[in-house]
Amino acid sequence: MAKQEMILLAMDPSPTLDLMQRALSAAGFEVAIVHNRPALDKSVQEAIPSLMLIGDTFAGQDGLTVSSEMLARFPTLPIILYANQDTTGLAKSILKKGLSGYLYPPLKMADIVDEVQRCLVRARTLGDWLRREVKRTTASLEEKAHISETERVKLEAIIANIQDGVIVMDEGQNILLINRAVREIFNLGEETPLTGKSLKAVITNDDLHALLDRTNEGVLKYHEINFDDGRVFNAQYTPIPKIGSAVTMQDISYLKELDRMKSDFIHTVSHDLRSPLTSILGYMELIERTGPLNQNQQEFMQRLQGSVQHITSLVNDLLDLGRLEAGFDTRRETVYLENVLRYSLDMFDTQIRKKKIQLDVEIAPGLQPVRANPIRIRQMLDNLLGNAIKYTPNEGRIRVRISMEEEQVVLRVEDTGPGIPPDEQNRIFEKFYRASNRPDDVTGSGLGLAIVKSIVDSHQGRVWVESTLERGSTFAVLLPAGE
Numbered sequence: 001m002a003k004q005e006m007i008l009l010a011m012d013p014s015p016t017l018d019l020m021q022r023a024l025s026a027a028g029f030e031v032a033i034v035h036n037r038p039a040l041d042k043s044v045q046e047a048i049p050s051l052m053l054i055g056d057t058f059a060g061q062d063g064l065t066v067s068s069e070m071l072a073r074f075p076t077l078p079i080i081l082y083a084n085q086d087t088t089g090l091a092k093s094i095l096k097k098g099l100s101g102y103l104y105p106p107l108k109m110a111d112i113v114d115e116v117q118r119c120l121v122r123a124r125t126l127g128d129w130l131r132r133e134v135k136r137t138t139a140s141l142e143e144k145a146h147i148s149e150t151e152r153v154k155l156e157a158i159i160a161n162i163q164d165g166v167i168v169m170d171e172g173q174n175i176l177l178i179n180r181a182v183r184e185i186f187n188l189g190e191e192t193p194l195t196g197k198s199l200k201a202v203i204t205n206d207d208l209h210a211l212l213d214r215t216n217e218g219v220l221k222y223h224e225i226n227f228d229d230g231r232v233f234n235a236q237y238t239p240i241p242k243i244g245s246a247v248t249m250q251d252i253s254y255l256k257e258l259d260r261m262k263s264d265f266i267h268t269v270s271h272d273l274r275s276p277l278t279s280i281l282g283y284m285e286l287i288e289r290t291g292p293l294n295q296n297q298q299e300f301m302q303r304l305q306g307s308v309q310h311i312t313s314l315v316n317d318l319l320d321l322g323r324l325e326a327g328f329d330t331r332r333e334t335v336y337l338e339n340v341l342r343y344s345l346d347m348f349d350t351q352i353r354k355k356k357i358q359l360d361v362e363i364a365p366g367l368q369p370v371r372a373n374p375i376r377i378r379q380m381l382d383n384l385l386g387n388a389i390k391y392t393p394n395e396g397r398i399r400v401r402i403s404m405e406e407e408q409v410v411l412r413v414e415d416t417g418p419g420i421p422p423d424e425q426n427r428i429f430e431k432f433y434r435a436s437n438r439p440d441d442v443t444g445s446g447l448g449l450a451i452v453k454s455i456v457d458s459h460q461g462r463v464w465v466e467s468t469l470e471r472g473s474t475f476a477v478l479l480p481a482g483e
């Protein structure tokens with residue numbers, strides 16, 4: 001084994017060099033000798049020695065410096081330095097520079113061979129370990145690469161077969177992945193390669209573009225995408241760190257259809273209910289004309305009248321909601337909110353006085369009008385003010401404010417009523433929902449705020465409530481200003 005190993009002696013000619021050559025050859029090593037730097041470089045590069053032995057001065061250069069340079073290029077080459085004498089700093093410098101060993105006079109042949117053997121064993125152990133590590137790491141990398149490839153194929157198969165539409169994009173909104181469902185939804189053909197293309201260029205649907213323009217808002221859960229043929233999809237947008245983002249889409253056409261059927265139903269039923277109510281009221285008036293009623297009869301008639309009125313207002317509310325939800329409200333005029341407010345407040349004047357409510361109205365100067373249906377705006381104001389009066393106890397306070405905020409007209413109706421529990425504040429805008437803390441003696445249908453929301457929505461506005469339990473509520477409506 002030693003026979004194949006080549007020891008390179010980089011030394012100036014000297015008796016020690018001869019001794020070394022003899023000792024190593026006798027031990028079975030192949031020995032090569034170089035006396036200058038170019039020969040040394042060439043030999044290390046081409047012959048690749050198993051070990052290099054260098055004098056502490058070599059061809060006029062410092063042996064340690066030459067060794068450092070060699071190690072910088074061939075870090076696994078074992079190097080032994082032959083020093084002319086053993087100084088205290090020698091071992092330290094050798095270690096510092098990363099050499100494997102050193103020799104110094106007086107030299108015996110056995111010392112030379114022993115030191116060379118020792119350094120070779122060490123280098124071999126190190127080399128074996130290094131090879132093993134490289135193999136192990138490569139194997140594990142290969143395994144990982146293999147796993148991720150199969151995982152990727154699996155993932156693609158799952159996404160391809162998911163019924164919902166899935167689009168994955170990079171940070172520049174270019175397509176990374178698009179599944180079969182999306183191709184079907186947008187009629188993109190089964191085979192056309194789309195990866196790498198801009199999503200906006202591939203799909204020209206306005207609603208989808210509007211979603212892509214809103215991506216700075218972060219996760220978006222509800223965004224409707226409408227098609228001319230009546231299909232409606234709900235799209236969600238999710239940013240994916242380090243990749244880009246994903247859009248998923250579900251077909252909600254059947255839900256929309258159900259919603260429409262429900263509105264139709266409410267409309268028909270409410271209409272059919274109104275006619276008999278009108279005739280009940282008519283006959284009640286007639287009864288009063290047939291002759292004097294005793295006190296009991298009069299009281300019953302009054303109660304009947306109250307109940308019929310309650311049902312009539314409920315039916316009217318249902319009819320209104322039906323119309324609003326069906327999108328029949330298309331009338332638009334220039335409306336000054338403060339003018340409509342005056343009419344509404346006039347109507348509630350008696351009730352406000354009766355309950356001894358303190359009313360403050362603050363109208364900011366320079367209000368702009370809104371493009372709206374004045375009848376619906378009046379209805380919205382009536383419902384909000386009506387609620388504020390209804391839920392505020394006697395001698396409470398109501399504050400109504402109208403102001404401009406960034407090209408939008410903002411109405412605030414603040415009261416000192418019972419407030420609304422935080423977890424119910426969104427639900428009160430649902431049809432028939434009445435908050436759990438509403439006072440027992442306050443009657444209602446739970447439709448007023450649903451109507452307010454429908455009106456505000458159809459005017460591209462926003463309505464919300466800020467409320468503290470037992471302190472009061474502020475209902476705010478925001479409408480875009482416009483002539």
Ligand code: ADP
Pocket residue numbers: 387388391415417418419420428429433434435436437438443444445446447448449450473
């Ligand atoms: P209702 O006919 O019950 O008043 P609304 O749709 O107008 O129906 O309101 C829904 C619910 O919201 C009410 O039942 C009530 O619990 C709550 N609510 C509405 N306005 C107020 C208010 N100003 N103060 C406290 N609670 C309110």
